[in-house]
Amino acid sequence: MIRSLFALSEAKVEAKTLLNGGQMCEDRRPKKNINAKKRTLEMRIILLGAPGAGKGTQAQFIMEQYGIPQISTGDMLRAAVKAGTPLGLEAKKVMDAGQLVSDDLIIGLVKERIAQDDCAKGFLLDGFPRTIPQADAMAANGISIDHVIEIDVPDEEIVKRMSGRRVHSGSGRVYHVVFNPPKVEGKDDVTGEDLAIRPDDEESTVRKRLAIYHEQTKPLVEYYGKVAAAGETQYNKFDGTQSVAAVSEQLASVLK
Template identity: 55%
Template sequence: MRIILLGAPGTGKGTQSQLIVKKYHIPQISTGEMLRQAIRVNSKLGQQAKKLLSVGKLVTDELVIQLVNNRLQEEDCAKGFLLDGFPRTIAQALAIKEIGIKIDKVLEFNLPDQLIINRLNGRRIHETSGRIYHVTSYPPKIAEKDDITGEPLIIREDDRIEAIHHRLTEYHYLTKPLIHFYRQEECLGNITYHAIDSSRSVTEISKDLISFLE
């Protein structure tokens, strides 16, 4: 089963991707992690990525696609994989199609922008342990304090209002056109596509997702 997850940050992709990985025993492929690993081991592609990043440039589509293609040839991907955060653009989607990477299912996680902002901006983190709270849905016993240590909680830079607006703008501009692209792919019989209402509970979303995948 070869799956792509689409959706803005804060729509619950991370939670559901863990369910998919455990239930279907397929690896989650993250382009961010692949880049870090390539740089860490100083591979040829890693050297190219490091050179670009060191001068403030974005890693090229060509380089990312090479990384993805190399990763998908590994043994643990033989029975399938879960692509999260890739492709991000129409150009990337066309490129993986052209080099013969077959996709079976595309899942789109939907949530209105204001709910995404509320979810992300309300998140609080205990930096040392990684414990996560939310000011409304899972508040700490004492406001802004970790339940175990009493230490102050932090807001990650990515969860600040300005950063959230930037990430949403980028998603709508770059990634949302992929929805139309993959709906067309479904009409051509190349994939199956399913939109998920992410405003529901984790359990309800999981049931919906498993029903579609099976």
């Protein structure tokens, strides 16, 4: 489970304006000026959504707007191992043995990471928790969350977004057969060289990743909905088929 967590957090999904966005569905409070000064109060956020839903774009907006770091479990693990912290050394020993890193160890690393100075105003968790046991472990360890944000996009829309992407391997330029097609089908606009489909963008791979999301992570939607109903966090759901600008503005209206 943790291994798949790291693999998914490593997978890079280019966020393009036409492929992301959102419309707030549940919170109707007055909108906030997205150009307002960064807040100084603590803001601890979990961002939920399937791969390709547009989380990367909105995570970047949140980091820039509110001055909080995005915490990736993969990056966190590598940093702890490199720094030689006790938990990092323990994790290295487990990984070197080809074993799965336990939830308890990951929670320890999260607590270690969020205690650092750059998290003084809050943090944005990327790819964690991914399962209900991990969410339970966070709560049991006193890691409070102020906002849970879900970006919701139908599976077929995600398949269309991701499986339609084409990449020029030499430059990294990204096209889309529907939304951003090259001038000549299958060819890079600059070099005229062939475009390729990355393994992560193959339709079969996308559908497998979506299946994993629905099995492991989608239950967190109901979990955090109950937590919010108990008054212990705020939960907001956004329609990710809308524009990037729309979802950013609506995010700003709830992150107060």
